[in-house]
Amino acid sequence: MASVREIILTFSCQDSRGLVARVATLFAERGFNIRESSQFEDTDKKRFFMRTVFECPEGATLSEIEQMFTPVADEYGMDWQLSDSDCKPKVLIAVSQWGHCLSNLLNSWKVGSLPVDIVGVVSNHEVMRPLTEWYDLPFHYLPITPETKPEQEAAISQLMASTRADCLVLARYMQILSNDLCRELEGRAINIHHSFLPGFKGARPYHQAYERGVKLIGATAHFVTADLDEGPIIEQAVERVSHVNSPDEMAEIGRDIEAVVLNRALRWHAEHRVLLNGSKTVVFSR
Structure with missing residues (x-):
């Protein structure tokens, strides 16, 4: 599978203390760099939304990144999507x-x-x-x-x-x-x-x-x-x-x-x- 230059991670889940830090640390420890990040909490529903653009380390593939992130996504019950920013819909x-x-x-x-x-x-x-x-x-x-x-x-x-x-x-x-x-x-x-x-x-x-x-x-x-x-x-x-x-x-x-x-x-x-x-x-x- 071809490597990816930049990815877009979007997710929503019930808000939880330390959530942003957990996601950021996971990617930082593996050599990813944040290019852009936005987040929002729906205080009525206590639901958290986030979109982050990551610059990927050389050789990273979308499949490998998905495998890396899946345990965290499952832990927080996320509705999430990971996309190659170079891939046009x-x-x-x-x-x-x-x-x-x-x-x-x-x-x-x-x-x-x-x-x-x-x-x-x-x-x-x-x-x-x-x-x-x-x-x-x-x-x-x-x-x-x-x-x-x-x-x-x-x-x-x-x-x-x-x-x-x-x-x-x-x-x-x-x-x-x-x-x-x-x-x-x-x-x-x-x-x-x-x-x-x-x-x-x-x-x-x-x-x-x-x-x-x-x-x-x-x-x-x-x-x-x-x-x-x-x-x-x-x-x-x-x-x-x-x-x-x-x-x-x-x-x-x-x-x-x-x-x-x-x-x-x-x-x-x-x-x-x-x-x-x-x-x-x-x-x-x-």
């Missing part, structure tokens, strides 16, 4: 007819600023084929009707498997995933919703916002769950509007926010900065 993007989020992700990926490996784009429309193929990526046209939904979602699941995708990104994919697919992709599917959740869930959120006369509109990137627009929130942003803005104008303003929020959420997820905490997340952003 594979991402499949789903989109319908709006391309602003897709375009932003593809451009960031192409210039190397988004640390992922995009393996393809899937859509229930043909509209985004030219854009996708301009980036030399596979485009998978999977039309859907209420009658063909099970077969269409099975095809998406098969694409995830055949491309070995780690994450499905819903970049304004205007279809509701079935409960079965949501469960299959738990913690591995990110959606962008064009409102500041938990306000204005479901369809036509800009029209809902207009009817309520809001002064701020926003976008929310969250993990996908079987409960519509209820998944753990990763990132949000807002922009000011006023009574003069129509729903269409709000939507135009919102598109820039959506693209930025989704890009940021995917970046943090790819860098293992997002840890699940029940119905919430802990995000160790830069």
Whole structure:
């Protein structure tokens, strides 16, 4: 097995005195150097979260490091992950007819600023084929009707498997995933919703916002769950509007926010900065 240059350790567990020192000492005694470290205690749940980037000693392999850390992880009952920082997660993007989020992700990926490996784009429309193929990526046209939904979602699941995708990104994919697919992709599917959740869930959120006369509109990137627009929130942003803005104008303003929020959420997820905490997340952003 090839050696690793740098690793990212993330874990959560019940808080315990001396926990950080135990982890730091374990790695220090074996020649690892801490490059970056963040920690957080959920005082309500008494649960501790940590993300640490280690520079590895020469010749260290991921398997050896996992074996080294497993006894400590078992002792504290950790939910943990160890990752090679040079390994980019594979991402499949789903989109319908709006391309602003897709375009932003593809451009960031192409210039190397988004640390992922995009393996393809899937859509229930043909509209985004030219854009996708301009980036030399596979485009998978999977039309859907209420009658063909099970077969269409099975095809998406098969694409995830055949491309070995780690994450499905819903970049304004205007279809509701079935409960079965949501469960299959738990913690591995990110959606962008064009409102500041938990306000204005479901369809036509800009029209809902207009009817309520809001002064701020926003976008929310969250993990996908079987409960519509209820998944753990990763990132949000807002922009000011006023009574003069129509729903269409709000939507135009919102598109820039959506693209930025989704890009940021995917970046943090790819860098293992997002840890699940029940119905919430802990995000160790830069």
